[in-house]
Amino acid sequence: MGKTRSAPTLTDVAREAGVSTATVSRCLNTPERVIESTRQRVLQAVESLGYTPNFAARVMAAKRSFTIGAIIPTMDNAIFARGLQAFQDELRERGYTLLVSSSAYDPEAEREQIRTLVARGADGLLLIGHARDPQIYEYLDRHQVPSLVAWSYVPEARRPSVGFSNACAMRALAESVLAAGHRRIAMISGLTEGNDRALSRVEGVRQALQAAGLGEGALTLIETPYEIDKGAEAFRQLMALEPRPTVVMCGNDVLAAGALREAKGMGIAVPEQVSVTGFDDIELAAIVSPALTTVHVPHREMGRKAARELVAMVEGTSAGQPECISTHVVTRQSLAAPPDPS
Amino acid sequence: MGKTRSAPTLTDVAREAGVSTATVSRCLNTPERVIESTRQRVLQAVESLGYTPNFAARVMAAKRSFTIGAIIPTMDNAIFARGLQAFQDELRERGYTLLVSSSAYDPEAEREQIRTLVARGADGLLLIGHARDPQIYEYLDRHQVPSLVAWSYVPEARRPSVGFSNACAMRALAESVLAAGHRRIAMISGLTEGNDRALSRVEGVRQALQAAGLGEGALTLIETPYEIDKGAEAFRQLMALEPRPTVVMCGNDVLAAGALREAKGMGIAVPEQVSVTGFDDIELAAIVSPALTTVHVPHREMGRKAARELVAMVEGTSAGQPECISTHVVTRQSLAAPPDPS
């Protein structure tokens, strides 16, 4: 059974190896500053004791955690999964660990998560979107924690960001829709309050309509949370309208999946009777039938670039270069010409 | 512009409020032990300085972090999302924070994540499935970190767990498949190495076949990673077989979605020509067409129960009661009788 051992500390390792704690610490952090023979002995002691450094103590003493925090609106669907995975991979290559938490699209929760992450010693923070109380940035400044905004690129925003123009992306999609011949357009948007991405997407559609000389009347808008069921519900409402819109543009692929499901349930053929579009091009978009015409966002690229930039900011080698990622429309079966007016 | 302030500490708050650091600490942790008037003053100082306690220091001094770690195989798809969300919600209600990391189904990565989480002071750990090097449990014991296994319930396993019997669940589904008349059965399983859940699911199918008096020859098995594309690929392989299986049972809904996608691409009608089944009943299962016949796993319930149990273990009020969650088969359109042998 052996004696009940508790977790070994640096001091235990030092004693075992017959050196000072400073030397052990150096072996672990700056091995090149310790002579080979000593290092051997120390590492062996580490091994035989099964020593793992205490993170809290390390953070406290070094005032560095090699940890990056990210607060995303939701983990429920795949919208952020891919980008975040790439973000994490890139961080790991650079010796950083990622701490993720989700705010459920709630600003108050986000503020709290930010404080938590900072309290935990995050060296830098990844935030989604620009819309947020300025006090938060002050708080981050005071604690000297650099932050980077992703998933959104707005030139006039002061904060560093790596993202794409939600407005331009959606505008391009809306132009495709118009080119297909649609004139009665409906949109199921995510909630725009406190969500600059959702708002910009609506804005993008508006711009396209305006450029095409269509008035406000051409667009019917519903706002609803980004959930499948909500998308379905909104679609049902839209289909009850008279005259019925010929296309339903959705704020993201999740809403579009819901719309598609409801269409099937209602016996409405897509795209023959109504066209549907999405946004994000997550895996789901290619699986549903009909497959979704949507906007492809290079999430991986965005994640990797964000990681590189944020690490550079943390290490003081960059002040935060904004970067705009380009998106493109992916044409699949869910968008077609409107039905003949009969 | 004001002077450049750096983050305030407990000492700053104490000075501002005219009390000792001990009193400030008590105000924050055990407010009932501080008299009203003093508490007022302290909280006001906290507020006006914008003080946030330093987490690392707190963990170090208190040897408690109120943090629970969870290592899940992947964040890429929704398999674990719902259960984990419930787990997190329940933890939060009890004053704990969740730290999540993913191992990408790699045992070595998992081991490393466990060490990291322990080093970060996690008070308890949620692990998925039982299959893992016993040394890991020794390590956890030594560090006195309780752990709970979820997503799998195996009576003979020694470790506390909250999960379901993957074998029974899959067996029940296989029985439905047999009842529908299928005799040439194929299965696309996830990789079974180091994954007791995947292995048990295969086992469940085997049991059902055996009980029905069918030999080994009735089952064709392919193992592949849990990814949509892999599911599609495996499905294609299976369809090339002669004679062709009449049903493809998939290790989870993600693989099934891939199979369905490929079937559509190959012009094979589901369920008329081939039936397909899934496992998990994630949102995706109801969205694809045809909708998937699958095994419903009450992820939320499992997550909540796991959280309650693990917190009890951490707080020493439970030794880890194993709990078995029950699952049931959900019948949708993807499973039907086999085609007439013509």
Next chain:
DNA sequence: ACACCATTTGTAAGCGCTTACATCATTAAT
């Protein structure tokens, strides 16, 4: 032989917090 420098290692002062224990002020019981 010496001074000088580079390299390796040790010493010890914190990092910001919690908490056992000591102190002091009240109040209740005798």
Next chain:
DNA sequence: ATTAATGATGTAAGCGCTTACAAATGGTGT
């Protein structure tokens, strides 16, 4: 009035680590 008990607050010792600085060691050039 005296004592004991109770409650509020302060004092100070760490928690396990990093790192500035000091000390010791060995190699070079003269």
